[in-house]
Amino acid sequence: MFVLEEMDPSAYRRKTRNATLIIMAMFIVIGMITATTFIKYLSPYNNNMIVLNLLGALLGLVITFFIVKWFFADKPWMHETMYAWRLKRNLMKISNAHETLLKAVEEQDPEAMKILRFYHLGLTQMHTLENNYHALTDLKAEKEQLETQMQAQNLPLEQDGFDPKQLASYESNKSTS
Numbered sequence: 001m002f003v004l005e006e007m008d009p010s011a012y013r014r015k016t017r018n019a020t021l022i023i024m025a026m027f028i029v030i031g032m033i034t035a036t037t038f039i040k041y042l043s044p045y046n047n048n049m050i051v052l053n054l055l056g057a058l059l060g061l062v063i064t065f066f067i068v069k070w071f072f073a074d075k076p077w078m079h080e081t082m083y084a085w086r087l088k089r090n091l092m093k094i095s096n097a098h099e100t101l102l103k104a105v106e107e108q109d110p111e112a113m114k115i116l117r118f119y120h121l122g123l124t125q126m127h128t129l130e131n132n133y134h135a136l137t138d139l140k141a142e143k144e145q146l147e148t149q150m151q152a153q154n155l156p157l158e159q160d161g162f163d164p165k166q167l168a169s170y171e172s173n174k175s176t177s
Contacts, residue, residue: 002090004125004160012129015080023068031060087122090162094119113150117159
């Protein structure tokens with residue numbers, strides 16, 4: 001279950017920037033070491049130094065990915081970055097079913113309304129955190145229309161949690177009908 005968290009946009013941007021710089025520095029060091037090692041030990045077998053350099057850098061990228069995933073993902077300095085990543089993943093799942101959800105909302109389906117409301121709240125938060133206020137204006141009409149429909153059905157507007165199983169069960173129910 002993913003739950004929206006309150007976050008200060010300027011603190012979010014500062015912390016994600018710091019996390020990005022740390023990971024980039026780590027990749028640069030690991031990439032340089034692996035690229036140099038590839039050239040040193042594999043140059044007798046391949047004279048193309050560019051290919052060896054690229055292979056070494058690619059291995060450095062893979063090593064960096066696994067270090068971040070296994071050791072840093074749960075650290076406090078990575079919280080904002082991982083939160084945004086999880087939020088975007090959940091929004092993408094909903095976005096993939098957006099047209100189906102809109103049709104279900106037209107049919108006054110309360111579950112689809114709740115999922116779409118979470119989608120709107122999540123998008124609003126993501127655009128606010130990333131200082132993308134232009135995208136919020138594009139969302140405004142659809143968001144207001146959904147709020148009106150939810151109020152007419154006495155559904156709560158605060159949909160700050162989303163379980164991907166909601167969407168999966170919703171899609172499986174819709175495909176069988």
